Amino acid sequence: MKGAKVVVELLERQGVEVVFGIPGGVLLPLYDELVDAKFRHILARHEQCVGHMADGYARALRKPGVCIATSGPGATNLVTGVATAFMDSSPLVAITGQVATGVLGADAFQEADSFGIMMPITKHNFRVMDPKQLPKTMIRAFKIATTGRFGPVHIDIPIDVLTSDIPEKELSKDYPIPIPKRNLSQMLDAVKILESAERPAILVGGGAIWSNSGLEIIKLAEILMAPIITTLMGKGVVPDTHPLVLGVVGMHGRQGANYVLHNCDTLLAVGTRFSDRVTGKVSDFARNTKIIHVDIDASEIGKNVKGHIGLVGDAWTVTNALIAGLQSRKIKQSEWKKRIKEIKEACTCDFDLSGEPIKPQKVIKELSRYLPDDAIVTTEVGQNQMWMAHFFEMSGTRQFITSGGLGTMGFGFPASIGAKVAKPEKAVCDVAGDGSLQMVSQEFSTAVENNIPVIVCLMNNGWLGMVKQWQKLFYEKRYMATMLGRSPDFVKLAQAYGADAIRVEKPSEIKEAIKRAVKSDVAYLIDVVIDPEEDILPMIPPGKKLTDTIYGRCCFSIKG
Amino acid sequence: MKSVRDMVAVISMLVDDEPGVMQRVMGEFTRKRINVETIVVGKCEKPDKARIVLSVTDPVKAQAVIEHLRMLQEVNEAETVDESRHESYLLMMNDFGKARMTGSIEELSNVIEKSQPKKYISTVSAL
Numbered sequence: 001m002k003g004a005k006v007v008v009e010l011l012e013r014q015g016v017e018v019v020f021g022i023p024g025g026v027l028l029p030l031y032d033e034l035v036d037a038k039f040r041h042i043l044a045r046h047e048q049c050v051g052h053m054a055d056g057y058a059r060a061l062r063k064p065g066v067c068i069a070t071s072g073p074g075a076t077n078l079v080t081g082v083a084t085a086f087m088d089s090s091p092l093v094a095i096t097g098q099v100a101t102g103v104l105g106a107d108a109f110q111e112a113d114s115f116g117i118m119m120p121i122t123k124h125n126f127r128v129m130d131p132k133q134l135p136k137t138m139i140r141a142f143k144i145a146t147t148g149r150f151g152p153v154h155i156d157i158p159i160d161v162l163t164s165d166i167p168e169k170e171l172s173k174d175y176p177i178p179i180p181k182r183n184l185s186q187m188l189d190a191v192k193i194l195e196s197a198e199r200p201a202i203l204v205g206g207g208a209i210w211s212n213s214g215l216e217i218i219k220l221a222e223i224l225m226a227p228i229i230t231t232l233m234g235k236g237v238v239p240d241t242h243p244l245v246l247g248v249v250g251m252h253g254r255q256g257a258n259y260v261l262h263n264c265d266t267l268l269a270v271g272t273r274f275s276d277r278v279t280g281k282v283s284d285f286a287r288n289t290k291i292i293h294v295d296i297d298a299s300e301i302g303k304n305v306k307g308h309i310g311l312v313g314d315a316w317t318v319t320n321a322l323i324a325g326l327q328s329r330k331i332k333q334s335e336w337k338k339r340i341k342e343i344k345e346a347c348t349c350d351f352d353l354s355g356e357p358i359k360p361q362k363v364i365k366e367l368s369r370y371l372p373d374d375a376i377v378t379t380e381v382g383q384n385q386m387w388m389a390h391f392f393e394m395s396g397t398r399q400f401i402t403s404g405g406l407g408t409m410g411f412g413f414p415a416s417i418g419a420k421v422a423k424p425e426k427a428v429c430d431v432a433g434d435g436s437l438q439m440v441s442q443e444f445s446t447a448v449e450n451n452i453p454v455i456v457c458l459m460n461n462g463w464l465g466m467v468k469q470w471q472k473l474f475y476e477k478r479y480m481a482t483m484l485g486r487s488p489d490f491v492k493l494a495q496a497y498g499a500d501a502i503r504v505e506k507p508s509e510i511k512e513a514i515k516r517a518v519k520s521d522v523a524y525l526i527d528v529v530i531d532p533e534e535d536i537l538p539m540i541p542p543g544k545k546l547t548d549t550i551y552g553r554c555c556f557s558i559k560g
Numbered sequence: 561m562k563s564v565r566d567m568v569a570v571i572s573m574l575v576d577d578e579p580g581v582m583q584r585v586m587g588e589f590t591r592k593r594i595n596v597e598t599i600v601v602g603k604c605e606k607p608d609k610a611r612i613v614l615s616v617t618d619p620v621k622a623q624a625v626i627e628h629l630r631m632l633q634e635v636n637e638a639e640t641v642d643e644s645r646h647e648s649y650l651l652m653m654n655d656f657g658k659a660r661m662t663g664s665i666e667e668l669s670n671v672i673e674k675s676q677p678k679k680y681i682s683t684v685s686a687l
Contacts, residue, residue, distance in 0.1 A: 115580065120587055124633040127580070144633060177633065299627035 003134055003162040004029040006171065007095070008037045010138040013171075016066050018421055020044055020053040024070020025110060026097035029162040042421065042450050045442040047074050049414035051081010052440075055090050056418030059401045060376055062210060064091040064145045065418060071097045072110030075156075076117065080408060083121040085152040087405025088206060088233060091145040092152035094118075100160040101129055115156045123151025131164040135171045148180040149297040150210055183298065183312035184321060190268075190292045190309050191325040197266035197290070199336045200226040203249065203278075204315075206233030206404070207271015207296060213316040214238050217270065220323050224268075224331055227340045229257040231272050232389050236400035240393050246344060250278045251540050252386040255549070255556035256347030260340075262286075262546045268322075270294045271315040274304040275405070281543045294318045342558065349555045351391055357531040358507050360384075360459050361553075364391040366510040367429065367457060372518065375427040376401060376419045380412040380436030382466035384459045386536040388431050410439030416454040417447050427518050429455040434487055435464040444497035447523040455517040456525045458490055461532040469535045473550065494525035501525040569622035570615045570646055570686050573629060574637040577603065577610040581634045585612060588628050594621050598683040600649075609636065615684045641686040652680035 001009070007030055011019065018040040023031045034041055044050045047069040054065030069078040075096040085092040099108040115127040124144050126137045134157070141153040194200060202221050208214065214237040221228050221244045228238050229249045238245050247254035249261045261267070261278075267289050272278070274293075279285040282304060291308035293301050294315060301310035311318050351361040364387050371377065373396030379385040381403055394400060401419060403411035416430035437458055447454055459465075468482040494501035500522050504513050510528065517524040537552025575581050582601065589596050597615045604611045616622050622640055629638040648668040650661045654677050661668060668682060 116583065119580070119584060120591065129579075178636075180631075297631065299631050301627075302624070 001166055001168050001171070002029070002033070003131055003157070003164050003166055004033040006134050006166050007138060007157070007162070008033045009171065010135060011066060012038050014064075014142050018042060018057065019066040019068055020050045020057070020418065021068030022047055022050055022070065022074060024074050024097055026071045026099060026159040027068065029159065030068070030097070042446065044414070044446045046440070047077035048080045048410065049440055049443050049446070051078050051092070051094065052084065052408070052411050052414035053418035053421070053446075054092050054094075055081060055085045055411075056378060056401060056415030057422045058085070058090045058092055058418075059415070060399060060419035060422035062212065064093050064142055066093045066095070068095045069097075070110065071099055071114065072112045074110075075112055075114035079117060079121065082118060082152045082154060084403050084406045084408045084411055086121045086123065088403065089150045089210065090152065091150040093141050093145055094122075094152055094154045096154065096156050097162075098127070098156045098158040101158045102160070104158060114154070118154040118156070121152075122154045123149075125154035125156070127156040128158070128161050131161045131166050132170060134161060134166055135173070136175045139175045140177055143175075143177045147177060149207075180296070180298070181312070182317070183310070184318065186309045186311060187321060187325065190311060191322065191329075193266055193290050193292060193309065194224060194268065194322070194326060195329050195331060197224070197226075198333055199264045199339075200224050200266045200268065200333075201260045201264035202226050202228045203231065203261065203267055203269045203272055204228060204234040204237055205231040205270065205272025207294075208234055208237045208315040208319075209271075211271070211296075211314045211316040213270075213319050216316060216319040216323065218242060218244070220319055220326070223323065223326050225333060225337045225340075226268070227260050227343070229260055231275070231278055231404070232402060233404040234272065235389060235402075236394040236398055239395055241395050243344060244340065246340075246347065248389045251280070251542070252390055252536055252538070254347050254390060255538055255554055256343040256558075258540070258546055258549075259343055259556075259558055264289060266290045266292070268292045268294070270319060271296070273300050279305065280540055280545060284545060346558050347556055349553075351553070354507055356506060358505070358510070358528055359534050360387050360461075360530045361391055361534075362507050363457065363459060363510055363528050363530065364388060364431075366514060367431070368393040368395075370511055370514040370518070371398075371429055372427050374398065375429060376416070376423065378402065378412040378416040378419060378428070378430045380430070380432045381407045381409045382433050382436065382464070383469065383536045384431050384433040384436070384465075386466070387459070390536065409433075409436040413437060413440045413454075413456060414443050416456070417443060417452050420452045420454045427455065429457055429517070432456050432458045433465060434458060434460045434462065434484060434490070437490070438484075438487065441493060444494055444499050444523060448498040452523065453521050454523050455520070456494075456523070457514075457517075458525060458527045459530050460487075460490065460527055461530045461534075462487065463532055465532075466536070472535070473539075474541070490525060490527040494523070499523040499525055501527060503527045503529065505529050568617060569619040570613060570641045570684055571622055571626065571629070572639055572641045572686055573612040573635055574604070574606070575610050575612055576634040576636070577608050578634060581610075582612070584632055584634060585629065588625055588632070589616075592621065592625050592628065594618065594625060600683055600685045613641075613685050645686045647685050647687075648682060649685060650680060650682045652677035654678045
């Protein structure tokens with residue numbers, strides 16, 4: 001069997017239903033086989049977006065997304081997509097073509113050392129030099145991507161490997177990979193600490209999303225009467241409507257959540273890596289708090305926050321084990337319970353702001369109201385992302401997909417396309433900024449051509465808003481290169497690609513636009529002209545303490 | 561000049577004997593900002609496997625990097641090795657010719673100090 005056929009055959013056997021890709025010279029043998037493949041191929045317009053689409057697909061379905069790019073520039077363009085998936089532990093299988101083994105290393109046309117380039121931004125990567133290794137590599141790649149902590153795996157395949165003959169028996173062999181071990185030796189200590197905690201709290205990160213353990217987290221929180229706070233990546237794992245859920249923590253988090261993070265005496269951290277955006281100045285973080293750190297990746301325990309109890313295992317298993325350990329024990333802290341209620345109430349300030357130009361908070365409020373209860377929302381990076389993180393209400397079974405670790409502008413739109421392909425029955429809405437969208441706007445072509453009716457809600461303020469906000473707050477309003485002086489007419493831009501679009505300039509028009517967009521059977525852009533002077537506040541300045549918070553409109557009155 | 565005696569942590573790994581493994585392993589040290597003092601790599605008793613033994617000066621960092629090394633697909637085992645199992649190797653040259661020695665880290669660094677060779681290379685291995 002030809003190498004290219006082997007790739008297609010093994011993708012089919014892995015249950016792959018769709019791949020995102022862009023062809024190229026060295027991929028011609030593979031694309032020739034794709035003509036007869038059982039799965040769908042979606043042609044994107046830029047390799048970065050190929051990666052983000054597969055990533056969005058993977059996050060929506062919690063199964064590996066597959067992306068394909070050619071050698072050289074194809075591979076280097078794909079780097080941002082793969083790095084984004086790596087930072088957020090998303091299972092990707094990225095296949096790149098490579099020049100023939102005979103000229104590899106000779107600076108051949110479209111040659112780049114993609115094996116070397118991808119190494120630090122993948123969970124693992126392969127270069128297949130021996131055709132006989134191709135089946136083994138393909139099978140192991142999927143296993144590695146989805147075993148233990150998920151992550152992207154890259155396979156670099158030279159063109160002559162795609163054209164050589166491979167014995168078919170190699171395809172049906174089993175190629176096991178080592179399974180990371182659980183370590184729950186400190187379980188008893190953890191249970192004892194949680195049991196005797198006076199002010200416990202549960203911090204939930206992306207790990208809990210990947211292991212789908214929202215229900216278990218809530219059950220555990222109810223046993224402990226502990227508030228649940230989430231990281232950006234954990235947003236949506238528990239519904240915001242639950243009385244114990246206080247929302248997103250961190251630099252732009254909810255003040256109620258931040259208050260709890262900094263005032264609890266015991267913190268159970270599940271599937272989170274204590275990023276600097278959560279902890280602030282890490283040397284001052286949680287000095288008097290006992291931390292129990294649950295993570296599937298043993299190397300995360302003690303990496304950023306040291307000297308605490310570690311439980312190594314997936315969020316679902318460990319949470320269930322903790323429930324079993326704590327269920328029969330007497331937990332009493334009525335005072336803390338009362339306090340949580342006060343905090344939750346103090347942190348539900350009104351942001352249904354009227355007035356023109358439209359306030360971004362109003363847009364998010366309307367999205368919370370009028371997007372369906374099972375909608376998938378994606379975000380770009382910057383103010384739009386933080387407004388969504390702070391204000392968007394995760395009710396029902398909504399999913400929140402964002403580039404948290406790498407912070408990739410231009411992630412949200414292609415990721416929404418990937419998510420819509422994964423779950424076509426759901427409304428998928430990308431909340432974008434005008435800066436981010438212009439990095440990837442060519443993908444309207446992909447969405448329209450392939451009948452992928454995503455919604456793009458563009459928060460158009462004419463600035464690279466987040467950087468502008470920092471220049472305003474920390475650099476004496478010396479604005480440099482943050483005003484987007486000449487942007488296109490986004491409505492016409494979307495229409496030029498065959499998408500539908502509407503401009504919204506009055507708060508009263510937002511509702512109708514969202515309703516129309518949800519019903520649309522073609523990609524739909526809502527160009528909301530928002531107030532350029534509105535910042536994302538509250539904010540804890542970088543490296544500072546909770547007491548240094550810049551509040552803005554936030555009226556949270558319980559101060560740390 | 562830092563003598564080999566100052567070295568405090570030795571890490572031993574069993575890895576797949578494949579191209580790119582050294583790059584991947586060393587990448588972890590680069591990213592964690594750890595300077596590697598000595599490296600010994602070679603074939604071992606297991607087919608298609610190799611051992612990497614390297615030493616670093618910071619035992620705390622060594623302990624932290626071990627978990628990251630274990631996460632690598634091609635690293636089968638990674639552990640720190642205690643002092644009793646260290647074995648130092650010295651190749652030196654002066655005007656009279658070449659000499660090679662093995663011994664404890666302590667012994668060989670004494671030799672270097674006393675004989676002040678014109679040129680030398682010293683490394684640490686362990687099993």
